[in-house]
Amino acid sequence: MVHAGLYYTPGSLRATLCQAGGRKLRSYCGTRGIPFDQCGKLVVALDDDEAQSLRSLQARAIENGLTGVRLVGPPEMAEIEPHVQGVLGLFSPSTAVVDFGQVAKAFANDIVESGGTIRLGATVQSLRADGEGGVVRAELDDGEIVFGSVVICAGLHADRLAISAGDLEDPRIVPFRGEYFELIESRRALVRALIYPVPKPRLPFLGVHFTRHVDGSVSIGPNAVLALAREGYRRRQIEPAAILELLRYEGFRKMARTYWASGLSEFAGSASRRLYLRRAQRYIPELEASDLGNRSAGIRAQAVDRHGRLVDDFVVHRRGSIIAVRNAPSPAATASLAIASYVCDNFLDDLPLISA
Numbered sequence: 001m002v003h004a005g006l007y008y009t010p011g012s013l014r015a016t017l018c019q020a021g022g023r024k025l026r027s028y029c030g031t032r033g034i035p036f037d038q039c040g041k042l043v044v045a046l047d048d049d050e051a052q053s054l055r056s057l058q059a060r061a062i063e064n065g066l067t068g069v070r071l072v073g074p075p076e077m078a079e080i081e082p083h084v085q086g087v088l089g090l091f092s093p094s095t096a097v098v099d100f101g102q103v104a105k106a107f108a109n110d111i112v113e114s115g116g117t118i119r120l121g122a123t124v125q126s127l128r129a130d131g132e133g134g135v136v137r138a139e140l141d142d143g144e145i146v147f148g149s150v151v152i153c154a155g156l157h158a159d160r161l162a163i164s165a166g167d168l169e170d171p172r173i174v175p176f177r178g179e180y181f182e183l184i185e186s187r188r189a190l191v192r193a194l195i196y197p198v199p200k201p202r203l204p205f206l207g208v209h210f211t212r213h214v215d216g217s218v219s220i221g222p223n224a225v226l227a228l229a230r231e232g233y234r235r236r237q238i239e240p241a242a243i244l245e246l247l248r249y250e251g252f253r254k255m256a257r258t259y260w261a262s263g264l265s266e267f268a269g270s271a272s273r274r275l276y277l278r279r280a281q282r283y284i285p286e287l288e289a290s291d292l293g294n295r296s297a298g299i300r301a302q303a304v305d306r307h308g309r310l311v312d313d314f315v316v317h318r319r320g321s322i323i324a325v326r327n328a329p330s331p332a333a334t335a336s337l338a339i340a341s342y343v344c345d346n347f348l349d350d351l352p353l354i355s356a
């Protein structure tokens with residue numbers, strides 16, 4: 001999904017880079033012939049409290065400079081999404097969908113065409129700079145590569161690699177699994193475009209939503225369940241070392257004390273298909289258990305600081321010739337091209353880019 005930038009704190013990197021990135025991505029897709037479907041999205045309030053939050057969300061969207069975002073009552077909601085129920089909606093006309101797999105392939109082509117090399121399946125074990133501003137040595141499974149400078153964009157392992165390069169211990173990445181169901185093909189008409197819940201205050205995740213992808217398939221999700229392994233894509237995947245690492249981190253312990261109730265509720269929704277369905281039915285009552293098809297999952301790399309706060313904004317650190325993207329949660333795919341410009345303009349101007 002190409003986010004319009006409704007939610008983010010005005011003036012934050014997330015707010016500014018989301019919008020700039022969305023514009024860049026749209027024009028990039030145009031030049032590369034990648035379908036970009038500006039289908040719009042409907043955020044749905046289920047009761048009066050949520051309707052109040054929706055009004056605040058609209059005010060924030062306006063503060064963020066978004067145009068055309070408007071509140072819609074049930075009759076107009078029914079025109080936009082005929083199967084949805086709710087007391088009030090917020091329609092964002094500029095939200096879009098794109099196939100990020102195609103975008104990533106186009107980025108890869110650009111790198112290769114401009115003389116770069118891509119190595120897949122190669123794990124960087126650690127990074128080390130030879131003194132301030134010196135070359136950077138990357139330790140791979142099969143030997144060392146020397147670079148003039150390095151930008152770490154390692155998602156779920158961003159903290160581990162950055163720390164290996166001498167960066168701060170804080171913040172650390174906490175993995176949250178997001179589980180999806182695919183809506184079976186014969187019931188795709190239940191969702192025309194994008195249907196979202198009103199986000200819960202204090203939580204950085206947007207809640208289970210309905211997404212019609214560019215290929216016409218529809219997904220429901222993701223929830224946000226603490227993963228018991230950094231790459232814990234499956235529910236029963238457990239990595240004792242990763243759990244120990246979390247428990248040793250005071251930021252995680254503080255976070256767990258604050259969010260234990262919503263954490264348990266997410267675990268319950270993950271364990272029970274019926275509960276997951278019931279939560280989805282609050283938006284589309286016609287949904288039935290047999291409508292939920294294949295299950296899949298992604299993992300969010302969410303940075304948590306030592307005070308137990310889920311870090312809201314994008315975070316980039318620099319140590320000598322190593323730049324580390326320490327927190328790049330959603331909408332970092334939308335913002336990817338703008339994040340790249342931000343890193344180049346603010347961190348790389350005095351550094352050699354080519355491999356040493």
Ligand SMILES: Cc1cc2nc3c(=O)[nH]c(=O)nc-3n(C[C@H](O)[C@H](O)[C@H](O)COP(=O)(O)OP(=O)(O)OC[C@H]3O[C@@H](n4cnc5c(N)ncnc54)[C@H](O)[C@@H]3O)c2cc1C
Pocket residue numbers: 001002003122123124125153154155156157158161178222297298299300301325328329330331332333334335
């Ligand atoms: C379920 C889900 C849904 C999302 N939906 C959206 C959306 O609709 N719109 C949006 O804008 N954003 C979305 N996001 C967020 C977006 O995907 C991320 O913000 C973005 O991918 C972060 O980019 P990144 O480069 O920091 O990390 P990643 O995309 O995770 O890339 C990091 C890469 O580094 C590799 N790597 C890690 N460690 C090492 C190592 N030691 N050696 C070698 N390679 C390594 C990894 O294998 C990976 O390929 C979603 C995220 C999730 C989890």
